[in-house]
Amino acid sequence: MSVDERERLVEATRALTYAVAVTDLPDEDLAAVSEAVDSLSRALRKQTRKRCVTESVTAVVESRPVVLDRYNPAMIPLEVRFPEDGTAAATVTLNAVHQGPTDSVHGGVSGLLMDNILGILVQSKGLLCVTGTLSLRYRALTPLDRPLELRAEIVDHSGRRVTVTGWIECGGVRTVEATGVFIEVPSR
Numbered sequence: 001m002s003v004d005e006r007e008r009l010v011e012a013t014r015a016l017t018y019a020v021a022v023t024d025l026p027d028e029d030l031a032a033v034s035e036a037v038d039s040l041s042r043a044l045r046k047q048t049r050k051r052c053v054t055e056s057v058t059a060v061v062e063s064r065p066v067v068l069d070r071y072n073p074a075m076i077p078l079e080v081r082f083p084e085d086g087t088a089a090a091t092v093t094l095n096a097v098h099q100g101p102t103d104s105v106h107g108g109v110s111g112l113l114m115d116n117i118l119g120i121l122v123q124s125k126g127l128l129c130v131t132g133t134l135s136l137r138y139r140a141l142t143p144l145d146r147p148l149e150l151r152a153e154i155v156d157h158s159g160r161r162v163t164v165t166g167w168i169e170c171g172g173v174r175t176v177e178a179t180g181v182f183i184e185v186p187s188r
């Protein structure tokens, strides 16, 4: 399968996930849909690989934007830009698939987004790290269906520890603040 066809399949699958999350069809109409979806799963499983397709970490450089999790339909694709001020930035809109119990973005999903943008900023500097500690402060509910602005900046690098802060804003209101301590590891 070519990469473009894979991306098309992943996009279609995300659209299906959204449709499943919000469909209000009566139960009697769902059986046929489930049957069709099961049949698609069987078709795809005829040939599988062990892990999801990902971009190589060493391909992440601050001179060009990168899309994280482009080929994993269960993750949130994040196009990360690296402005000249040395930070990382991304814009993303989430929907009902990622809702928490308060009709807003699930807090764990916000944590995932923060881990990703903080981590990829560190990686873009050529530092191979894993997340050691990630702290989050939820200042306000993060809305669904509206563009969210994500940002990350490195505030300290001492020894193997790289400290990064980041935040999520919506309409100029900061809803989440994060601090991550990333630990340099030997390249595998």
Ligand SMILES: CCCCCCCCCCCC(=O)SCCNC(=O)CCNC(=O)[C@H](O)C(C)(C)COP(=O)(O)OP(=O)(O)OC[C@H]1O[C@@H](n2cnc3c(N)ncnc32)[C@H](O)[C@@H]1OP(=O)(O)O
Pocket (backbone or CB within 6 Å): 054, 055, 056, 057, 060, 066, 067, 068, 069, 115, 116, 117, 118, 119, 120, 123, 129, 130, 131, 132, 133, 159, 160, 161, 181, 183, 185
């Ligand atoms: C397209 C592709 C995109 C690629 C880019 C994608 C970006 C996505 C980002 C997601 C990244 C992840 O989710 S990574 C997955 C989640 N993280 C993990 O699973 C990490 C699991 N933990 C570990 O592997 C380990 O505990 C390590 C590597 C973190 C540390 O073990 P170690 O190597 O033995 O190091 P150790 O000697 O203990 O400590 C080294 C130094 O770090 C400090 N240190 C150690 N742990 C911590 C900690 N949790 N918080 C603070 N500081 C710590 C120590 O005090 C010490 O400081 P000093 O005494 O030297 O001063």
